[in-house]
Amino acid sequence: xxxxxxxxxxxxxxxxxxxxxxxxxxxxxxxxxxxxxxxxxxxxxxxxxxxxxxxxxxxxxxxxxxxxxxxxxxxxxxxxxxxxxxxxxxxxxxxxxxxxxxxxxxxxxxxxxxxxxxxxxxxxxxxxxxxxxxxxxxx
Numbered sequence: 001x002x003x004x005x006x007x008x009x010x011x012x013x014x015x016x017x018x019x020x021x022x023x024x025x026x027x028x029x030x031x032x033x034x035x036x037x038x039x040x041x042x043x044x045x046x047x048x049x050x051x052x053x054x055x056x057x058x059x060x061x062x063x064x065x066x067x068x069x070x071x072x073x074x075x076x077x078x079x080x081x082x083x084x085x086x087x088x089x090x091x092x093x094x095x096x097x098x099x100x101x102x103x104x105x106x107x108x109x110x111x112x113x114x115x116x117x118x119x120x121x122x123x124x125x126x127x128x129x130x131x132x133x134x135x136x137x138x139x
Contacts, residue, residue, distance in 0.1 A: 057090070057093050060090045062086065064117055065095060065108055067117070069081070069106060079104045080102040081100065082099055082102070083100040083101075085097035085098065089135045090135075092134070095110070095135070098137060105124065105137045105138070106121075107120040108120055
């Protein structure tokens, strides 16, 4: 029995020495996972894809310009829309179109902050000179 108790105490002593004593193992470096890293909030416009240009609204279709025209009741009343807009031309955030009814030239500008087209007027002169040269209805 003495040998049994001695063996139990010796085993317990060896176990305690291994757990508390001995040389400590170096801790592994902690690398944060993507969920643990804090990202700065994005400010400003969304990043562009490589080769993309800033949004200017061009190209644009007749339906988008008709929506801008009809949103301005006074402008819509000043022209004869007829079957809609034709001869759409777009350059650098400016666009022109002709009405099907009276063939009036209508000038629009893309409002970047609101991502929509807006009626500007019935004269191309309101667009910058370098843009007017690119719009087919301002010739």
